[in-house]
Structure formats: C-alpha cells, structure tokens
Amino acid sequence: MIALARAPAWPARQRGLPRRRLLAGMLLAVLLLEPGSLPGSGPAGLQAAPAVTEPSPAAPTAEPPPPGSAGVPTAGPALAAPTPEPLAPPVDWPELPDLSHRQPLARTRHFAVYAVPGDDPLIVQAARAWTPELEALLADVAARLRLELPYPQVNVVFSRTYPARCPARGLTSARADRPLLMVYLDERTSERQIRAVLAHEMAHHLTARATFVGDGVLTEGIASWAASPWMLAWQGYGDWSDAVLHYLRQRAYVPLSDDAGLSPRPGEDCLVRRDRVYNVRAAFVGWLTEQIGLERVLAMPYLEVPAAVPTAGAAAGEATEEVPLERRPDYRRATGYDLRTLELIWLTQLWLENK
Numbered sequence: 001m002i003a004l005a006r007a008p009a010w011p012a013r014q015r016g017l018p019r020r021r022l023l024a025g026m027l028l029a030v031l032l033l034e035p036g037s038l039p040g041s042g043p044a045g046l047q048a049a050p051a052v053t054e055p056s057p058a059a060p061t062a063e064p065p066p067p068g069s070a071g072v073p074t075a076g077p078a079l080a081a082p083t084p085e086p087l088a089p090p091v092d093w094p095e096l097p098d099l100s101h102r103q104p105l106a107r108t109r110h111f112a113v114y115a116v117p118g119d120d121p122l123i124v125q126a127a128r129a130w131t132p133e134l135e136a137l138l139a140d141v142a143a144r145l146r147l148e149l150p151y152p153q154v155n156v157v158f159s160r161t162y163p164a165r166c167p168a169r170g171l172t173s174a175r176a177d178r179p180l181l182m183v184y185l186d187e188r189t190s191e192r193q194i195r196a197v198l199a200h201e202m203a204h205h206l207t208a209r210a211t212f213v214g215d216g217v218l219t220e221g222i223a224s225w226a227a228s229p230w231m232l233a234w235q236g237y238g239d240w241s242d243a244v245l246h247y248l249r250q251r252a253y254v255p256l257s258d259d260a261g262l263s264p265r266p267g268e269d270c271l272v273r274r275d276r277v278y279n280v281r282a283a284f285v286g287w288l289t290e291q292i293g294l295e296r297v298l299a300m301p302y303l304e305v306p307a308a309v310p311t312a313g314a315a316a317g318e319a320t321e322e323v324p325l326e327r328r329p330d331y332r333r334a335t336g337y338d339l340r341t342l343e344l345i346w347l348t349q350l351w352l353e354n355k
Helices: 010-015 019-031 121-145 190-207 218-224 228-235 240-249 269-294 331-335 339-355
Strands: 109-116 152-158 170-173 178-186 304-305 325-329
Touching: 019 178, 109 121, 121 190, 121 218, 170 190, 178 190, 178 240, 190 218, 190 228, 218 228, 218 269, 228 240, 228 269, 240 269, 240 339, 269 331, 269 339, 304 339, 331 339
Parallel strands: 109 152, 152 178
Antiparallel strands: 170 178, 304 325
C-alpha cells in the first residue's frame, strides 16, 4: 500500500488567485478547448470521458498490443442524434522483428544495437552512428527521472519507416526477458527526431517497474517530460507551456480526459495530432511533479478496475472467466482532485500567468 500524502489545496488561496478570477480563468480555459471535445459540445456529440487509457502510440510509444451532432430541435417529436462514425485507431502497429537469429552490430553497457534489415545501408549507418550516443543519453534521462534501468540490457533496433496510415516513430516493449526499443527512420528523418525518440523510449524502459502506475496521460507524459530537452528541440518549443498556450490560442487543445484524444479526426494528420496530445501530456506531468513531487508521480496511489479486454465467449452470451483487474492512477487520492478538475486548475493557472 502506498502511503498517502496530504492532498494539496492549490486553487485560490495558495496561488493568490481571487476566486472570481480563478473561475473566470476556468471558464476561459474551457472555451479555448478543441471544439467538440467536451460533453455535449457541438456536432461531434462526444461524451464525458474517463482518464486516458489507450495504448501509447505516437512520436515515440510504449508497447503495442500483441499481433495480431446532436440535431437542431424542430417542431414536433425530438430527432435522435445520428450515431457518430467510429474514429480511426491512433496507430497502425508494425510487426516486431525476431532477433533470435541475428547478431547485434554493436554492444554497449546497457544496449545491444541492431539494424533491421541488415542489408539496408541507411539503417546500418544510422545504427552505427547512434551507438556511441546511447549511454550518455540514457544517463541524462535516468538523471531526470532519478531511476536506473530495471534490467541489464535493452535491444535497440533501428528500422526503416514502414508504410501505414498512422505509423509509429518508435516503440518500447518492456518484457523483462527481451526488452526492446525500436526507432523508425528514413532519408527525411532528422537527427533531432531520432534523439528525441530514443530519449522518450528510454524513459519508458526506466519506468517499467511495478511501482509506476500509468494511464495514457502519465505513461506518455512522463516519457516526454523526461526527454524534455530533446523533445522540445524537435517540436520547436522553448518549454511545454509554450506548446499548450499555442494550442489554446489556436483552439486546438485536446483535453487530457478525452479517451479518444489520440485518434485522428476525419481529414486530420494523425502524426500532427499525436504530437499535440503528447506535448500536452508532457506539460501536465511537468506541472504535476511541481505540485506533488516526482517521487509521488512515479508511484501514484491507484484504483483497481476491470480491464477493458473482452473475454472469450462474451459475444455468444456464454459464461466468461473472471475479468482481470488493472491498476489506474488515483488522482483524487494523490492530489485531492480528479483528473478533469486538475486539468482545469492547471490550465487556469497557466493562462492567468501568461495572458
């Protein structure tokens, strides 16, 4: 059981924000959110959502799953709202390489480095060129998190970007028997992107431990926050607050509590959206560490809830096995507020301090 810290009381008093000003800021923050992102807010008809729990795709990403408007009222009877079309998945997962019969191009203290395919000159060159940087980059990310790698060695695989509607740029498989870090690149991939992806995925490996309880917000947010120097350089922002303020002003902010936040909307570039969502999560996690401390964020109190995985026989109405439980961060126990309220407090403070 995790010892509970006393819930902080940030809003009006400790921050010196008059209550009216705070409420006005909250309203302003809500008005600046992405159109259709709040319950009942426009044609999309999106419902209030729980904390994000989707598998982490994106700029970099955590381990993939195994392969495989409401109508305007008129006279007469009310019209039923049309069922919104399902959103596209946030990422098209690639097949993971089989390294069992491959020899690494190089080894360092913590990494075995591969190029897949091994006859692609670009990939081989990238693997050899980046090997000397891996240990120093790991040390920097580990120092930010104050953690050590939980296993002796990670297989780092450089591979060519694969054709897909919404490809991953990197991914982490944190299986203790063969931990894997993949980076996808082609002739157009910048050094800044490769370094940022490597740092982000290293953070996933550093947090791959039983004490870390993550949802989509914390898992991807802490990885991008830990990789801040390299992620910000790649994304082109001075700090994470700059990114969030830009999204708010452009009415392009995607709420943390939108469980479909990573799924691109019709006609939207999924990689552009993914960057927005990850940058927001990094900014929020950075703020949260300032409020309750990094140690607390890395070992949150948790709730055990039924896993959102269908069991065999459920579709046929047969008796099913007991639904497995999964752990999710309990923001209220950690801070005194649920995720949605924390988000509004954070956005209000950010907006009022930078208006």
